Each structure stands twice: as structure tokens, then as C-alpha cells.
Amino acid sequence: MKKKRDDVLVGLMVVVTVTVLVLGSLWLARGGLSKGYPLYAKFPWGAGLKQGQPVWLVGVSVGYVDDVKLKQDGTLITTFRIQGDYKVPLGSSATVVPNGIFGDAAVALTPKGPNPRSFNPGDTVPVGPSNPGIAALTGKADSIATSVNAITTSLQRELVAAGGIRDLRNALAGTNRLVTEFGAIAAQQSNQLTATMTSVRRITGAVDPAKVDSVVGNLQTASANMMAMSSDLKATSQKLDAIISKVDSGPGTAAKLINDPGVYNDVRALLQRMDSLIADVKKNPKRYINVKVF
């Protein structure tokens, strides 16, 4: 009886184990028990495909890579297994895309748009342009690193070995000195300006605004007086001008006195006689001055 029970328990455990093994492996490898229908694609060598990788239709996992066969013409004949309840629209293209950060890949089926017609089991899906994977990006990064290294080497040669950095340092030191001198000059100018402004402020502060107002008022009054005086002078000048014109050309007495040379001669003769008279008076005063007292 006990032996029979042992047999049953061992058999049960073996069955459970085999079931778990088969179902678990299928679930991990396919995502389900259904094998799905096949589709094919021809990828170029080096696409990074292997059995068990997922197949996505617009981002949804719809199957897995069932087989990858290497052909000597440079292609990989890839078999997909698509779950039966998913249809791949006609016009879709298959591309190998990176899956995660560990360099794994997946096949992405990308339709051009909604299409009621779909690929039949056994059809070949055209291959679209592949996206750069981790390896391609790493290669790009490697070439960039090489370029950067070459640039660094050139800079090192030019700046360090050829003395470029020393020249730059000298130029910077000269510029620094120049700036310092400019600074000193500016400081000196600033001091002088400050002193000047201080003096101006002091002078300005010493001026009494009331006096200034008074002076300005007086100046304004003087200016007005000057203007009036100037006006009077102008009128006077005009009158004098008229008089002089009249004297110069007119027949009056003054004009004759000024313009007639005979008068001059008469006056001169008169003055001469006056001189001789005065001299005679000085010489013989008694002749002309006869003072009698009593």
C-alpha cells in the first residue's frame, strides 16, 4: 500500500514538473501556448536577430521570432510567429529595432496606415530601413571619440609643444598690465573730476541765489534801459544826421559858417588881431585900463 502511494506521489510530482517545464518554457519563449501563423522577412546579415525575440506591431507584442536561417547571399531568412488574433496590414514593413539597454533587438512591423487587407500566413513582409542600434551608436561614439582625440592631439601640439599657451599667457599678462594702467589712469581722472566737481559744488554753494536773482534782475533792467537808451541814441543820431546833412548842404547860417572859407579867414584874421590886441594890452595896459580912484 505504501509502495503504491509512493508511486502515485512520485508520478504526480514528475507530471507536475514536466507540465511546469513545458508550459513555463513556452510562455517565456512565445508568450503563450499558441504557435501562431508564420510570416517571413529577409534581413541583411548582422541584423542581430535570434530566436525568441519579440515581434511588435505598432508597439504591441504580437509574436516572436521563430527561426533565423543564414543564407550565403547576405540575407537572414527570418520566420515570425504571429498570434492568430492579430492581423498585419498589407503595406507594413519589418525593421529590426533595439530592445532595452542591453543590446537586445526586436522586430517592429510598421504599417503605412490602416488597411482592411492583411498579410496571409506564409507571406513575406518587406524590410524597411533599419534604425541604428546600440552597436551602431557605439560605433558612432567611437568615431567621435577618435576625432576628439585627434583634435586634442593637435591642440596639445599647437598649444603646448609649440608654445601657444605661453604666448597666450604673455598676451594675457600684457593685456592685464594694460588694463591695470587704464585703471590707474581712470582712477586719476576720476579723482581730478571729483576734485573739479567738488570745487564747482563749493562755488555753486557759495553763490547766494537771492543775490543772483537780484543781479539778474538788475541786469535785465539795465538791459532794458540800454535798449531804451540805444533807441534814444538812435533817434538822436538820426536827428544829428539830419542836422548835419542840413548844415552840410543847407543855406543856413551854420552851413555858411562851416562851409564858407571866407568866414574862416575872417575868424583867423580876427584872432590874429585879438592876439596882437592882447599883446598890446599886456604891453601897455595903461593904455587900455585906466583905473582912477577918486
Add this chain to the structure above:
Amino acid sequence: MIAGPRSLFYRIGQRAYFARDIGRALADAKTYGPETIRQMRNIGVDSLPLAAIVAAFIGAVTAFQTRYQLFNGVQLSVVGLISRQSIILELGPLLTGLVLTGRVGARITAEIGTMRVTEQIDALETLAYDPVAYLVVPRLLAALLMVPALTILADAIGVGTAFLTATVATDVTPQAFSEGLRLAFAPFQIVYSIIKATIFGGAIAFFCSYEGYTANVGAEGVGRSTAQAVVVTSVAILVLDALTALLLAPYLQA
């Protein structure tokens, strides 16, 4: 020194003779056949609760710790990937082997050792029974079959509890964990786990049976043999684990 009973070569030679005896005994199916089922029950069915508990906790801890080791920006499906790889490739077979060393290996040594010190093995020989075919081969076959079975179940339980822990106790979604579980999966990973478990099962049965078969006289001799069996088998499992990884890990490369 080299030829003495404590030398390494002497010990290896003694175990080689024991392996030869096992090979000879394999032809005696009538003797070990009926006993094998009973040993499968003892080694496999009776050890299932312990192996399941260990696997459950290991899976939960692995998923939980993996989630909190990820820096920002890493997709959470990595938790499923790392949990699967850790449990199936390493923790499942190794911990199952070490746990069974304590539970099954010690029992094998104690049983056979007791029979040795009580002269039951001599009685078997007197009755024209091959003691190796009757005592060792059933245990060896049972271990070779049931330790992989226990490991498969432990892997499944470990991954299952990892799934539950990650989705219930952390922010990993069931979809993300499932994606990680399936990412870069290859059936050879399961085969690798089974290969390891088979090797560990063979090591447990072989080393523990040998220690019991060569136990010294008296209860103290049985106790010493049992302790030595556990130590030797544990070390052997770790060494075999490393050798297996060295030989087979390149085939695991995704």
C-alpha cells in the same frame, strides 16, 4: 604522505573505486529498481515543501532588491530580466542543491552509515545482495531524477514569487515584469539549470552515500561521517557550480 589514508590522492582513489562499484551495480536493475521509487519519494516529494519555501523567499528577495538597485532611467522590465536570470541560472539550482545536501544528503549518510556500523551491509553481502546496488544506486538515480525536478519547480516558484513581489510591493507593473521575463530568453537557460541540478543531485547522492558507506564503527563514526558528508558535498556543489558556469556560460550569451 602521498600514499597515506589522509592524502588527497588516496581519497580520490577510494571514491573512484566507489564510482566503479556503482557502475557495476547499474547492471543489477532487479535489486535497485523497486527501491528507486521509494527513494524518489524520500528525496523528491518529501523535500518539495522545503525547496518551495526556500525558492519562494529567494525569488521575492531577488525581485525586491533588484528593483531598488536600479538607478533612475532604467526601464523596470529589467527587474523581470534579472530575476529570471538570477533564479533560473544560479539561485534555483544552487540553493536547492545546498538545501537538499542538508536534508537529503545527511539522511543518506546517516542511513547507510548506520547500516554499516550495525553490520547490515555485511548481512546483505552474505545474502548475495550487492549492497551498492541496493543502497547507493537507488539513491543516486533518485537524486539524479528528483533534484532537477525540484529545481524546475523551485525555478517556477521563485519566478512566480518574484513576479508577485515586484508587482505588489514595488512600482513594477505586471506587463513590464513579463516583458523582462521574456527578454532575451533562450530555452538553453532552462537546460542549463537542469544540467546544474542533475550534477548537484549526483554529487549529493554520491558523496553522501560514500561517507555513509565508509563510516567508522559506532554512533560517533556515523555522526562524524554525516557532518563530513554535508561539508564535502556543499563544497563539491560550489566547485561544480563554478566549473559548470566556466564550461557552459559561454553558450548562454544572448
